[in-house]
Amino acid sequence: xxxxxxxxINQRLQTAMAIVNDEAPIQVHGDxxxxxxxxxxxxxTMAVDSTGTPIACFLDWADxxxxxxxxxYVGACDIVAEQIKKVEQRLGTHVTRAVTSYPPGTDxxxxxxxxxxxxxxxxxxxxxxxxxxxxxxxNDGAVVDVGGGTTGSAIIxxxxxxxxxxxxxxxxxITLTLSGANNISVADAEVMKRDHExxxxxxxxxxxxxxxMADLVKAHLSGADVDDIYLTGGSCSLRGFQSVFQDEFPDxxxxxxxxxxxxTPLAIASYALISAGVxxxxxxxxxxxxxxxxxxxxxxxxx
Numbered sequence: 001x002x003x004x005x006x007x008x009i010n011q012r013l014q015t016a017m018a019i020v021n022d023e024a025p026i027q028v029h030g031d032x033x034x035x036x037x038x039x040x041x042x043x044x045t046m047a048v049d050s051t052g053t054p055i056a057c058f059l060d061w062a063d064x065x066x067x068x069x070x071x072x073y074v075g076a077c078d079i080v081a082e083q084i085k086k087v088e089q090r091l092g093t094h095v096t097r098a099v100t101s102y103p104p105g106t107d108x109x110x111x112x113x114x115x116x117x118x119x120x121x122x123x124x125x126x127x128x129x130x131x132x133x134x135x136x137x138x139n140d141g142a143v144v145d146v147g148g149g150t151t152g153s154a155i156i157x158x159x160x161x162x163x164x165x166x167x168x169x170x171x172x173x174i175t176l177t178l179s180g181a182n183n184i185s186v187a188d189a190e191v192m193k194r195d196h197e198x199x200x201x202x203x204x205x206x207x208x209x210x211x212x213m214a215d216l217v218k219a220h221l222s223g224a225d226v227d228d229i230y231l232t233g234g235s236c237s238l239r240g241f242q243s244v245f246q247d248e249f250p251d252x253x254x255x256x257x258x259x260x261x262x263x264t265p266l267a268i269a270s271y272a273l274i275s276a277g278v279x280x281x282x283x284x285x286x287x288x289x290x291x292x293x294x295x296x297x298x299x300x301x302x303x
Contacts, residue, residue, distance in 0.1 A: 006255070009135065009136060010257055012052060012054060013257055013260075013262050015053055016259065016265075016266060019055075019056065020059055020262075021057070021058055022090070023089060024090065025090055026091065028049065028055060028091050028092070032048065032091070033047065033269055033272045034046070034087065034095060034098040035047075035048075035266075035267075035270070036099070036115050038070070038080075038100070038110065038114060039065065039147050039148060039234075039264075040066065040147045040148040040149030041148020041149065041171060041172070042062055042261075043060050043083070044057065044058065044060075044083075045057075045084060046058075046265040047269060054266065055090075058083040059261075060079050060083065062075065062079055064079070065149075069110060070110050070114060073114070076114045077117045077118060080118050081118045084120070096120065097121045097123050098120045099123060099124045100268065101126050101128045101264070103128055104127045104161065105165065111125070126271050127164070128145055128264050128267075128268075129154030129161055129164055131268050132145070132264060133160075134159075134267065134270075135263075135270050135271075135274065136230060138156045138230065139159050140156060140225070140226070140228075142154065142155050142156065142217075142226045142228070143229075143230050144230070145232045145264065146232075146233040146234075146236050146241075148170050148172050148235065149171075152164065152167075153217045155221065155224050165220045167213075169216065170213075171193075171233075173209055174210070174238065175193055176189070177206050178193055199239040202238070203238075203239070206238070207244055210238075210241060210244040215248070217229075229252050229254045230257075231254065231257075231260060232257070232260045232263040233264070236260040
């Protein structure tokens with residue numbers, strides 16, 4: 001992956017952060033694409049325009065997926081339906097199609113059943129590390145996705161996932177460790193974990209948990225020729241997380257994009273555009289003008 005690619009992706013992620021849960025209506029020109037991500041800690045629905053720039057992003061914290069199974073189907077459907085409604089109100093149009101994804105090694109139906117229950121046509125389903133690899137233009141490397149309940153690692157070779165594994169440890173384990181060490185509620189520990197000003201109180205306590213995650217990833221990558229490790233997932237947002245991983249992988253480059261909680265949803269939403277032969281990561285707004293663009297009312301397209 002080239003540095004300018006990461007720079008453009010970081011701009012997209014910064015945009016997602018700026019508009020997350022913003023319901024204010026906007027006018028859309030040209031084609032746009034929708035992605036839905038059912039995570040172990042949150043559900044996100046993101047729309048991108050024909051340049052791959054986020055134009056709508058909705059996130060709800062939710063405990064509806066566990067160990068590759070939707071444990072609260074009705075709750076998941078309700079959240080996705082509400083997020084779709086908000087996208088429609090923001091973009092002033094009707095949503096009919098979407099791209100969704102699934103963790104490697106799980107049944108894609110954990111996502112597709114929920115999305116289809118909301119009346120949407122699924123035009124593509126992609127495993128999460130593959131979507132990230134496509135977006136970042138990774139030819140060879142590893143994607144490590146640290147979510148709320150799992151840590152997934154995938155080895156990318158010649159642009160394709162050749163092996164992937166998922167371990168049942170993630171951000172919740174960091175929260176539980178913090179809760180126990182400080183004798184506070186899990187809810188208070190979650191707030192403390194997300195407060196960057198508390199990093200000096202948080203990191204020394206949870207460092208062993210992060211090191212354990214790194215050990216699991218290290219075992220997965222054993223014997224693989226990997227130079228670059230790309231981190232994604234909301235748990236990677238913890239200040240110091242990247243540095244702990246880098247300490248555990250001194251011979252590799254550990255790369256953390258901005259606001260990694262939005263990286264997989266962005267990759268999913270961009271997947272239809274990428275499948276059409278355009279990688280939005282390598283174009284600036286000016287360079288891509290005219291590609292897949294239609295004047296007038298925005299058109300919802302997923303190829």
